[in-house]
Amino acid sequence: xxxxxxxxxxxxxxxxxxxxxxxxxxxxxxxxxxxxxxxxxxxxxxxxxxxxxxxxxxxxxxxxxxxxxxxxxxxxxxxxxxxxxxxxxxxxxxxxxxxxxxxxxxxxxxxxxxxxxxxxxxxxxxxxxxxxxxxxxxxxxxxxxxxxxxxxxxxxxxxxxxxxxxxxxxxxxxxxxxxxxxxxxxxxxxxxxxxxxxxxxxxxxxxxxxxxxxxxxxxxxxxxxxxxxxxxxxxxxxxxxxxxxxxxxxxxxxxxxxxxxxxxxxxxxxxxxxxxxxxxxxxxx
Amino acid sequence: xxxxxxxxxxxxxxxxxxxxxxxxxxxxxxxxxxxxxxxxxxxxxxxxxxxxxxxxxxxxxxxxxxxxxxxxxxxxxxxxxxxxxxxxxxxxxxxxxxxxxxxxxxxxxxxxxxxxxxxxxxxxxxxxxxxxxxxxxxxxxxxxxxxxxxxxxxxxxxxxxxxxxxxxxxxxxxxxxxxxxxxxxxxxxxxxxxxxxxxxxxxxxxxxxxxxxxxxxxxxxxxxxxxxxxxxxxxxxxxxxxxxxxxxxxxxxxxxxxxxxxxxxxx
Amino acid sequence: xxxxxxxxxxxxxxxxxxxxxxxxxxxxxxxxxxxxxxxxxxxxxxxxxxxxxxxxxxxxxxxxxxxxxxxxxxxxxxxxxxxxxxxxxxxxxxxxxxxxxxxxxxxxxxxxxxxxxxxxxxxxxxxxxxxxxxxxxxxxxxxxxxxxxxxxxxxxxxxxxxxxxxxxxxxxxxxxxxxxxxxxxxxxxxxxxxxxxxxxxxxxxxxxxxxxxxxxxxxxxxxxxxxxxxxxxxxxxxxxxxxxxxxxxxxxxxxxxxxxxxxxxxxxxxxxxxxxxxxxxxxxxxxxxxxxxxxxxxxxxx
Ligand SMILES: Nc1ncnc2c1ncn2[C@@H]1O[C@H](COP(=O)(O)OP(=O)(O)OP(=O)(O)O)[C@@H](O)[C@H]1O
Ligand SMILES: [Mg+2]
Numbered sequence: 001x002x003x004x005x006x007x008x009x010x011x012x013x014x015x016x017x018x019x020x021x022x023x024x025x026x027x028x029x030x031x032x033x034x035x036x037x038x039x040x041x042x043x044x045x046x047x048x049x050x051x052x053x054x055x056x057x058x059x060x061x062x063x064x065x066x067x068x069x070x071x072x073x074x075x076x077x078x079x080x081x082x083x084x085x086x087x088x089x090x091x092x093x094x095x096x097x098x099x100x101x102x103x104x105x106x107x108x109x110x111x112x113x114x115x116x117x118x119x120x121x122x123x124x125x126x127x128x129x130x131x132x133x134x135x136x137x138x139x140x141x142x143x144x145x146x147x148x149x150x151x152x153x154x155x156x157x158x159x160x161x162x163x164x165x166x167x168x169x170x171x172x173x174x175x176x177x178x179x180x181x182x183x184x185x186x187x188x189x190x191x192x193x194x195x196x197x198x199x200x201x202x203x204x205x206x207x208x209x210x211x212x213x214x215x216x217x218x219x220x221x222x223x224x225x226x227x228x229x230x231x232x233x234x235x236x237x238x239x240x241x242x243x244x245x246x247x248x249x250x251x252x253x254x255x256x257x258x259x260x261x262x263x264x265x266x267x268x269x270x271x272x273x274x275x276x277x278x279x280x281x282x283x284x285x
Numbered sequence: 286x287x288x289x290x291x292x293x294x295x296x297x298x299x300x301x302x303x304x305x306x307x308x309x310x311x312x313x314x315x316x317x318x319x320x321x322x323x324x325x326x327x328x329x330x331x332x333x334x335x336x337x338x339x340x341x342x343x344x345x346x347x348x349x350x351x352x353x354x355x356x357x358x359x360x361x362x363x364x365x366x367x368x369x370x371x372x373x374x375x376x377x378x379x380x381x382x383x384x385x386x387x388x389x390x391x392x393x394x395x396x397x398x399x400x401x402x403x404x405x406x407x408x409x410x411x412x413x414x415x416x417x418x419x420x421x422x423x424x425x426x427x428x429x430x431x432x433x434x435x436x437x438x439x440x441x442x443x444x445x446x447x448x449x450x451x452x453x454x455x456x457x458x459x460x461x462x463x464x465x466x467x468x469x470x471x472x473x474x475x476x477x478x479x480x481x482x483x484x485x486x487x488x489x490x491x492x493x494x495x496x497x498x499x500x501x502x503x504x505x506x507x508x509x510x511x512x513x514x515x516x517x518x519x520x521x522x523x524x525x526x527x528x529x530x531x532x533x534x535x536x537x538x539x540x541x542x543x544x545x546x547x548x549x550x551x552x
Numbered sequence: 553x554x555x556x557x558x559x560x561x562x563x564x565x566x567x568x569x570x571x572x573x574x575x576x577x578x579x580x581x582x583x584x585x586x587x588x589x590x591x592x593x594x595x596x597x598x599x600x601x602x603x604x605x606x607x608x609x610x611x612x613x614x615x616x617x618x619x620x621x622x623x624x625x626x627x628x629x630x631x632x633x634x635x636x637x638x639x640x641x642x643x644x645x646x647x648x649x650x651x652x653x654x655x656x657x658x659x660x661x662x663x664x665x666x667x668x669x670x671x672x673x674x675x676x677x678x679x680x681x682x683x684x685x686x687x688x689x690x691x692x693x694x695x696x697x698x699x700x701x702x703x704x705x706x707x708x709x710x711x712x713x714x715x716x717x718x719x720x721x722x723x724x725x726x727x728x729x730x731x732x733x734x735x736x737x738x739x740x741x742x743x744x745x746x747x748x749x750x751x752x753x754x755x756x757x758x759x760x761x762x763x764x765x766x767x768x769x770x771x772x773x774x775x776x777x778x779x780x781x782x783x784x785x786x787x788x789x790x791x792x793x794x795x796x797x798x799x800x801x802x803x804x805x806x807x808x809x810x811x812x813x814x815x816x817x818x819x820x821x822x823x824x825x826x827x828x829x830x831x832x833x834x835x836x837x838x839x840x841x842x843x844x845x846x847x848x849x850x851x852x853x854x
Binding site: 008011012025029090098101104114116121124125126132181183186207217245253256257263268271 | 559560561563564565567568569570571572574575577578581582584585633634635637638640641642645654657658660661663664665666667668669670671672674675676677718721722725749750751771774775777778780781785805808809812813816820823824827830831834835838839842
């Protein structure tokens with residue numbers, strides 16, 4: 001009887017230990033980002049966000065070029081990926097029993113778990129590769145955007161589908177009963193009713209995409225200059241962290257922490273917004 | 286006299302979220318007999334039953350006061366100072382809805398209690414135990430060729446008998462049944478009723494039932510609960526034939542079925 | 553009129569169809585990109601080829617496959633006990649107001665970009681471990697082949713596995729938590745009624761959701777296999793068949809990420825071939841996971 005209690009206590013102890021083990025690295029990472037990187041940002045609060053990186057050995061420098069590059073890349077990726085995701089998500093919900101909807105559901109479940117580095121490779125092969133690519137540009141920013149768009153599409157599609165499935169059939173039937181056409185029902189009645197949910201879906205996709213580095217590296221390569229052309233490599237925040245982190249230079253490593261802090265706050269901010277949207281603006285359906 | 290006591294409940298009060306559910310119950314359940322607890326829905330029958338094996342403690346914000354003595358061997362123990370794990374091994378419980386562990390095999394459902402509680406060990410002796418208990422529960426012939434099937438493949442009535450075998454496997458002194466035949470067909474209902482009667486040879490049986498007729502068929506004693514209070518308790522025949530309390534009479538004659546109508550009748 | 557009504561669904565459906573076609577498109581893209589390589593070498597020779605060496609123009613995938621399986625497998629081994637106990641602690645042992653916060657905290661781990669985890673691995677965790685744990689292992693347990701090494705560095709299979717294990721844990725925790733929430737209360741009550749203790753009850757609950765746990769672990773393994781950047785930053789990037797966890801290695805994804813952009817000709821095609829292997833492993837794991845899960849749903853969970 002007592003042995004039983006002892007064993008229970010041991011297990012309980014182990015359970016709490018595992019929680020501790022999980023939180024330590026999280027706290028550690030934030031600690032390093034804030035101590036190492038936060039200090040750097042505070043010492044150059046403007047320069048850090050507007051300037052380009054300096055060569056190793058030279059004091060100072062910022063990640064302005066990477067922020068700009070990321071904005072361009074993510075912007076184009078959203079422009080391509082979001083409509084595809086929304087439209088196919090709506091189709092999956094509104095034609096839920098059609099063969100295409102079923103197949104799309106099945107495939108997007110696989111695609112959300114699909115290695116993003118492979119998406120990058122395929123995009124590169126078809127678009128940018130000097131040998132096989134249609135545009136044959138070599139590593140280029142637009143290819144990275146396309147890869148990111150392909151990554152975000154199934155995520156958005158699946159979330160939008162879920163959002164549309166929350167609409168009760170009464171509303172659908174009510175709308176059709178007014179004699180409205182399908183497109184009016186979908187885009188004038190249903191979509192406005194769940195627009196907060198759709199925004200959330202997009203934000204979730206954005207948060208996932210913003211931290212991606214592998215697909216950018218294999219499509220766009222590495223650059224530490226200002227964004228110049230879509231057909232040239234562009235810098236980006238994740239890749240900057242990658243190069244700076246791997247470099248042996250202390251100043252660069254410090255800036256990698258600073259960029260990490262910024263990137264994480266950005267992603268958390270987007271995630272926070274997403275949650276706000278779900279909670280506050282959800283028009284009860 | 287005391288030798289005949291299986292469970293003795295003294296001034297039992299139960300409240301959930303500060304709402305009083307049982308309002309001072311005193312009752313003595315005789316040993317080696319079937320006692321049926323009857324009463325309208327929501328009167329507190331399940332809560333009374335769950336107080337005895339302290340399953341009630343799983344409900345959040347529950348307060349229990351009073352005293353419950355439970356016979357284990359030839360001694361009466363205070364249920365609320367015993368180790369709950371030990372108490373529950375000695376006071377078996379069969380639920381309203383059959384709840385075998387659906388993913389485990391039929392055999393494992395019976396042996397898991399003794400195994401995890403460290404009562405029986407070894408494949409052979411566990412299998413022997415299972416056979417014995419499945420026979421006792423009247424299920425053996427139906428499942429002896431498929432002991433390794435998952436339990437969810439059994440029919441509802443079979444599942445309920447499996448649950449009974451599972452409770453029996455711990456060699457309890459007392460078995461609590463909470464409306465065990467709800468939702469079962471006539472055939473399975475009859476088998477389980479017969480089983481309850483048969484079990485009183487070795488165990489004390491306390492059974493909540495929603496049906497006065499069923500109480501009449503199985504019970505030696507009947508307790509009538511209404512609105513968290515014990516209204517009447519006595520030998521089955523006398524409670525059914527000549528109830529002392531007017532409420533009991535109204536209930537067993539089926540003239541009023543729920544609390545609201547009772548209040549009205551009482552004026 | 554009818555055709556106008558329908559046309560919107562043709563419009564929307566074409567996008568859904570695009571989504572469906574993405575998967576075969578990826579597959580043929582991989583095949584197409586690797587075709588130059590496989591026109592010269594057979595697929596079997598490729599995956600069994602023991603050596604990846606640029607100067608000698610030898611492109612065998614076996615070392616990378618070996619590295620991938622060891623590191624991802626080890627990550628899975630690390631995450632399994634931790635995520636199960638953590639999920640149980642959160643959903644069964646900790647008071648609700650606190651467990652919700654803790655859940656959010658653990659979900660936060662999943663939002664850390666992998667490059668940041670890699671940065672932490674290369675600058676903080678790796679150096680820390682090599683001065684503490686690894687030193688201890690080499691000095692005291694080096695009679696075990698898995699802890700033998702000639703030159704101890706901070707960047708090796710174990711560092712990579714620890715980091716990967718950490719990265720996949722929040723996902724597994726959240727799936728197990730969700731599964732535990734779905735265990736019917738009747739099952740818990742039945743266990744308690746048999747006199748089982750809290751942990752024994754938890755054990756029964758865990759066995760009830762076993763298929764769900766397996767499915768989650770398969771997906772997690774897939775994520776570990778597919779992770780590129782963080783692993784490449786801490787694994788040491790030297791292909792070998794060394795059995796020691798304290799020796800560097802390479803994986804399918806690290807070879808790709810380190811070499812793809814500069815690669816040309818046969819090397820590029822061979823790297824895409826590695827991608828093809830990754831593709832097959834990933835799809836296999838996702839399908840196995842789905843199969844297990846649908847079996848669960850088809851069985852006692854209705
Ligand atoms: N988990 C719970 N939380 C709060 N109140 C509860 C809970 N379980 C039961 N109650 C309340 O306790 C009272 C008695 O319930 P109990 O289940 O004992 O009734 P019963 O006599 O068994 O009824 P029935 O015949 O319908 O099973 C009811 O008013 C019920 O609403
Ligand atoms: Mg009841």
